[in-house]
Amino acid sequence: MRAADSIAxxxxxxxxxxxxxxxDAELLDSIAEIAEAITRAFRSGGKLLIAGNGxxxxxxxxxxxxxxxxxxxxRDPLPAIALTTDTSVLTAVGNDYGFxxxxxxxxxxxxxxxxxxxxISTSGRSPNVMTALAAAKRxxxxxxxxxxxxxxxxxxLCDHVLAAPSSSTPLIQQIHIVAAHAICTVVEDxxxxxxxx
Ligand SMILES: O=C(CO)[C@@H](O)[C@H](O)[C@H](O)[C@H](O)COP(=O)(O)O
Ligand SMILES: [Zn+2]
Numbered sequence: 226m227r228a229a230d231s232i233a234x235x236x237x238x239x240x241x242x243x244x245x246x247x248x249d250a251e252l253l254d255s256i257a258e259i260a261e262a263i264t265r266a267f268r269s270g271g272k273l274l275i276a277g278n279g280x281x282x283x284x285x286x287x288x289x290x291x292x293x294x295x296x297x298x299x300r301d302p303l304p305a306i307a308l309t310t311d312t313s314v315l316t317a318v319g320n321d322y323g324f325x326x327x328x329x330x331x332x333x334x335x336x337x338x339x340x341x342x343x344x345i346s347t348s349g350r351s352p353n354v355m356t357a358l359a360a361a362k363r364x365x366x367x368x369x370x371x372x373x374x375x376x377x378x379x380x381x382l383c384d385h386v387l388a389a390p391s392s393s394t395p396l397i398q399q400i401h402i403v404a405a406h407a408i409c410t411v412v413e414d415x416x417x418x419x420x421x422x
Contacts, residue, residue, distance in 0.1 A: 238393070238396060242389075242391045242400060243399070246400045252389075255385060255386060260412055263412050264411070264415045264416060267303055267304070271341065272337075273292060273341050273342075274306050274308055274340060274341070274343070275309075275342070275343045275344075275345070276309060276328040276342070276344050276345065276357050277309065277344070282307075284398060285345060287405070288409070291305075292305035296410065298417075303412070306335065308327075308357070315327050325353050325356055329357050332364070336361055341367045341368075341369060342358065343369045343371060344357055344358045347372060347398060348372075348373070349377030349378055349380070355382065358379060358382035362382055367385075369384065369385045370385070371404070372397070373393075
């Protein structure tokens, strides 16, 4: 296949996945519920923790930056921390306790009841994401899972699940980041009055 055809096919698959997401009423409701949970946490002095591996680690950082810096307009910063960024913490915990606890230990150290954890796993079963969710549940942190379609071990540990309607990791990630932008927009508007964009 010519590179241009392969690229066009990639855009086509992405558009189809976005169309499935945009018309999935259950998915849109769950995204709205997640935005409400995050708004509630910020209003009561809680914070947002975000974890994920690989491309989803980048998404965790991207989402934290939207809240902490700004997304659509100038406003006060909102407390969001990506658990994927501190190489000293990640290597110390990985080296001393194992990679499966890389996020769990940060959740235990930083998480407080009323905070929200967004745990991103396209497969829904990465061990370090699962242990982070279990620790968050024990602490009374509201647990949100960003995942894909199909069987998801993480669902049992989540108060809210965003199940992107695809089984392809990159397409699931694309839906996650669109959903995260939508969530950040709804939260900004709820907390700061929805100034014009
Ligand atoms: O970005 C990609 C694929 O698009 C990869 O880096 C991907 O995130 C990694 O393979 C992750 O380790 C996958 O983990 P998970 O989403 O199944 O929890
Ligand atoms: Zn990727």
